[in-house]
Amino acid sequence: MATKEHCEENPIISSSQSAKREGMPVIRIEPARGWVSLKIKELLAYRELIYFLMWRDIKVRYKQTVLGVAWALIQPFFTTVVFSLFFGRLAKVPSDGIPYPIFSFAAMVPWTFFAHGLTESSNSLVNSANLIKKVYFPRLAIPIATVLSGIIDFALAFLMLIGMMFYFGFVPTINIVWIPFFLLLALVTSLGVSLWLSAMNVQFRDVRYVIPFLTQVWLFSTPIAYPSSLLQEPWRTIYGLNPMVGVVEGFRWALLGTSTTPGPTLFASSFAALLIMFSGALYFRRMEKTFADVV
Amino acid sequence: MSEIAIRAERLSKKYHIGKTQAKYKTLRDTLTDAFISPFRRAGKLLRGQSTGASELDETIWALKDVSFEIKKGEVVGIIGRNGAGKSTLLKILSRITTPIDGFAEIHGNVGSLLEVGTGFHPELTGRENIYLNGAILGMKRVEIDRKFDEIVAFAEVETFIDTPVKHYSSGMYLRLAFAVAAHLEPEILIVDEVLAVGDARFQKKCLNKMQDVGKEGRTVLFVSHNMPAITRLCKRTILLDDGSVLKDGPSHHVVSAYLNSGLGITGVREWNDLRKAPGNDIVRLCAVRVRTKDGRVTDAVDIREPVGIEVEYEVLKPGHVLLPNFGFDNEDGQCVFVTIDHDPAWRQTPRPVGRFASTVWVPGNFLAEGTLIVGVGIMTEDPLIIHFDESHAVAFQVIDSLDGDSARGNYTGTYPGTVRPLLKWTTKPYQDGNITTISGSQMESHVMSNYAPDRVSFSAHGLSESI
Numbered sequence: 001m002a003t004k005e006h007c008e009e010n011p012i013i014s015s016s017q018s019a020k021r022e023g024m025p026v027i028r029i030e031p032a033r034g035w036v037s038l039k040i041k042e043l044l045a046y047r048e049l050i051y052f053l054m055w056r057d058i059k060v061r062y063k064q065t066v067l068g069v070a071w072a073l074i075q076p077f078f079t080t081v082v083f084s085l086f087f088g089r090l091a092k093v094p095s096d097g098i099p100y101p102i103f104s105f106a107a108m109v110p111w112t113f114f115a116h117g118l119t120e121s122s123n124s125l126v127n128s129a130n131l132i133k134k135v136y137f138p139r140l141a142i143p144i145a146t147v148l149s150g151i152i153d154f155a156l157a158f159l160m161l162i163g164m165m166f167y168f169g170f171v172p173t174i175n176i177v178w179i180p181f182f183l184l185l186a187l188v189t190s191l192g193v194s195l196w197l198s199a200m201n202v203q204f205r206d207v208r209y210v211i212p213f214l215t216q217v218w219l220f221s222t223p224i225a226y227p228s229s230l231l232q233e234p235w236r237t238i239y240g241l242n243p244m245v246g247v248v249e250g251f252r253w254a255l256l257g258t259s260t261t262p263g264p265t266l267f268a269s270s271f272a273a274l275l276i277m278f279s280g281a282l283y284f285r286r287m288e289k290t291f292a293d294v295v
Numbered sequence: 296m297s298e299i300a301i302r303a304e305r306l307s308k309k310y311h312i313g314k315t316q317a318k319y320k321t322l323r324d325t326l327t328d329a330f331i332s333p334f335r336r337a338g339k340l341l342r343g344q345s346t347g348a349s350e351l352d353e354t355i356w357a358l359k360d361v362s363f364e365i366k367k368g369e370v371v372g373i374i375g376r377n378g379a380g381k382s383t384l385l386k387i388l389s390r391i392t393t394p395i396d397g398f399a400e401i402h403g404n405v406g407s408l409l410e411v412g413t414g415f416h417p418e419l420t421g422r423e424n425i426y427l428n429g430a431i432l433g434m435k436r437v438e439i440d441r442k443f444d445e446i447v448a449f450a451e452v453e454t455f456i457d458t459p460v461k462h463y464s465s466g467m468y469l470r471l472a473f474a475v476a477a478h479l480e481p482e483i484l485i486v487d488e489v490l491a492v493g494d495a496r497f498q499k500k501c502l503n504k505m506q507d508v509g510k511e512g513r514t515v516l517f518v519s520h521n522m523p524a525i526t527r528l529c530k531r532t533i534l535l536d537d538g539s540v541l542k543d544g545p546s547h548h549v550v551s552a553y554l555n556s557g558l559g560i561t562g563v564r565e566w567n568d569l570r571k572a573p574g575n576d577i578v579r580l581c582a583v584r585v586r587t588k589d590g591r592v593t594d595a596v597d598i599r600e601p602v603g604i605e606v607e608y609e610v611l612k613p614g615h616v617l618l619p620n621f622g623f624d625n626e627d628g629q630c631v632f633v634t635i636d637h638d639p640a641w642r643q644t645p646r647p648v649g650r651f652a653s654t655v656w657v658p659g660n661f662l663a664e665g666t667l668i669v670g671v672g673i674m675t676e677d678p679l680i681i682h683f684d685e686s687h688a689v690a691f692q693v694i695d696s697l698d699g700d701s702a703r704g705n706y707t708g709t710y711p712g713t714v715r716p717l718l719k720w721t722t723k724p725y726q727d728g729n730i731t732t733i734s735g736s737q738m739e740s741h742v743m744s745n746y747a748p749d750r751v752s753f754s755a756h757g758l759s760e761s762i
Binding site: 025031055056 | 310386387388389390391392393394395396397398399400401402403404405407409410413414416418419423426427430431432433435436
């Protein structure tokens with residue numbers, strides 16, 4: 001039997017392999033006490049797992065939907081249409097001298113990335129309960145992979161944004177090279193918040209009901225439908241403590257050349273984002289040991 | 296090779312089990328409590344007093360002071376009843392959960408296999424799932440690349456490798472899942488009851504694979520209810536009961552102690568020494584066996600197939616009418632049914648001296664899934680003499696392989712009930728006054744088809760045969 005031969009091959013492969021490994025790791029399993037390290041090194045060792053989880057999320061996201069990946073465009077697009085009608089046309093909200101649709105869409109693209117990442121990954125641990133109960137791996141991999149998997153949707157929406165810019169007669173300036181930085185800022189914020197929420201969600205399913213509410217409040221606390229130039233300094237810098245303010249204004253500055261040049265606001269946003277992420281990661285690590293028992 | 300691979304020292308783990316619901320006295324109390332308790336809870340939470348679980352008062356020790364050492368290259372079995380702490384121990388050693396006391400040291404990298412197919416995604420193809428599942432189990436991509444063909448061949452799913460696994464039969468799905476897991480190559484392998492997959496042939500293949508792993512000099516920790524597999528694969532076995540190590544030693548010693556203690560699942564029990572066997576000077580018990588329709592002794596039967604329970608006994612003194620009987624209990628300790636030999640051939644006939652075997656056939660599509668514990672007795676009526684009454688004589692598992700033709704149909708969720716008959720259903724447009732009836736002959740043929748394959752053995756049920 002062919003399969004029998006395969007079985008016999010095994011010892012050769014494995015013995016040569018285990019001979020290669022020399023420094024024997026010693027793992028000590030102890031009761032959870034106090035704060036723990038972030039174990040970034042271990043997380044890096046599992047980067048392939050993060051990659052595969054991300055890839056799974058991307059592959060599966062639009063399976064069995066009629067419109068498929070078009071959903072990545074439909075959502076931000078129609079929100080922009082609604083905003084343009086009600087805020088732009090009817091309420092005459094100022095837009096820093098830029099046509100309102102492109103003004104709000106430039107903000108909606110990073111916002112959708114942020115809000116989706118937050119919603120999906122806050123539920124990610126609970127959705128992966130089976131995995132958590134049966135296999136060991138750094139649990140951080142789950143929310144990280146989920147947030148990262150939003151990149152594809154973002155890329156599509158971003159292409160649409162570029163197309164819309166040409167339609168409205170905007171040519172991207174050299175400042176576009178800063179876009180990856182602003183995207184990273186959105187990613188860090190999204191991940192930071194989801195680390196907090198996903199870890200809490202394991203124990204308190206109340207979180208699930210808080211998320212839609214939270215994203216809605218956050219949407220209106222971020223200058224998407226209106227410009228942050230409505231605020232005067234020093235309020236504008238303080239407003240920047242909402243990291244999404246830095247992201248959204250940064251996108252507008254880099255793509256549309258608005259006058260809201262990133263300055264103190266961006267520092268405030270970056271600081272807040274990093275704070276949320278590190279505190280989130282610590283909280284996550286601390287709660288991690290109980291996940292399998294509680295989820 | 297006397298290096299230590301795993302050292303566990305006083306490992307303990309406590310679980311909270313649901314709090315007994317406080318009773319509300321009046322409607323007013325109920326209402327005020329409904330309003331106040333969320334705030335009280337939130338307040339407690341903010342003060343950091345409660346983390347949900349600590350509110351529940353009842354706890355059980357899943358593990359208590361478990362210590363052992365396992366040397367490099369040892370293959371060790373872990374056995375025990377459900378709830379004895381086996382899974383908790385494996386979970387701690389696999390770092391899925393933490394102990395509340397004690398510690399464990401693990402020298403070498405660990406691959407744990409607590410369930411096959413963890414992380415399989417139904418929408419992804421077989422190929423994609425191999426990579427995903429491999430990564431989840433801790434394999435490197437290049438490693439999976441290298442073993443890919445081997446995995447596919449082992450699972451025997453070559454033609455379907457690019458089909459989404461949701462279209463797989465449950466057998467194919469399990470085979471693929473096990474194949475990925477079987478190709479893990481850690482220094483220490485932790486395996487929980489994963490051999491109970493697929494058909495008998497595939498199970499055998501899995502066992503062989505496990506045996507190979509053991510021969511390669513890797514350390515294996517293996518939990519199973521399958522006693523023959525344990526004795527075959529492991530030199531040493533640890534018996535857990537109520538969260539503590541009850542016995543630790545050579546497998547055949549520990550396994551037989553376990554079986555004799557009535558804690559285990561076994562499809563056959565034999566009493567070799569007639570003088571010590573249950574019974575009296577009229578009749579003594581020799582053996583009890585669970586048999587499939589083709590006569591094989593088994594401890595697991597397909598839910599669709601009939602199962603025979605055979606009692607072998609030695610009649611030492613003639614002149615008594617003997618009535619063998621069986622009682623079937625399920626895992627919850629509920630009596631499913633009892634059955635007494637009513638074979639007309641022996642009903643009023645005193646039994647001569649000799650060795651007899653009486654068999655009862657339980658039809659397929661009748662028992663519910665799960666473990667059934669069979670008690671056996673022989674009695675004489677008028678005056679009543681109970682010659683012996685051996686509860687927990689044998690046990691077997693009823694397994695639904697989810698092929699869609701059992702009482703479940705294609706439903707795979709929770710299915711309560713102590714029995715699970717496959718009944719005839721009809722649906723037709725409703726008309727006033729029409730009453731659906733089933734003719735006698737239809738009824739009979741339907742019922743009888745359940746008693747297949749061996750109508751003869753059914754009608755000749757309980758027939759004693761001399762050996």
